[in-house]
Amino acid sequence: MALTWDLSKTPFHAWNKKEKDKAWGYVEGMIFFTMAIDMDLSHGEKDIDEFLWRARCYELAHGAYFTKPCKHKRKPVDQKPTCKGHTDPVTGVKAEGLYVKPALITRRHVEPFAGMSTNVARKSRAGFMNKVKKSLARDVATSLRREREEKVG
């Protein structure tokens, strides 16, 4: 099923065209993120706290969903990278890979999308946590298998 969305009931809808165009990459990210956390913001302001809870859960389990470039200069691939990766010191959210920093999903980022609806099937907190649990279990299995293979090889 294709993802559909409606932003007509959001504060974002009232932004001018220039602001909307500039933010569109982020907006698309937010729309697709509703699939990752099994909820949209169709109940408006009431959904924000749960959305933020699941967003932080996602960020801690998988790494930052949004990232921004860091200030380290990229080196040619044959040289030692100047960047060692970045973790937000306050929240512990890590950015996957090098040369990027985590760009956290905060209340300020979510508020413009209060009222956004998508056709993602809404799950309860427990339903969402089940998905997180399964994903963590897969990561554990992969991690242990890699460790075994490393010792054999």
Ligand SMILES: [Zn+2]
């Ligand atoms: Zn860096």
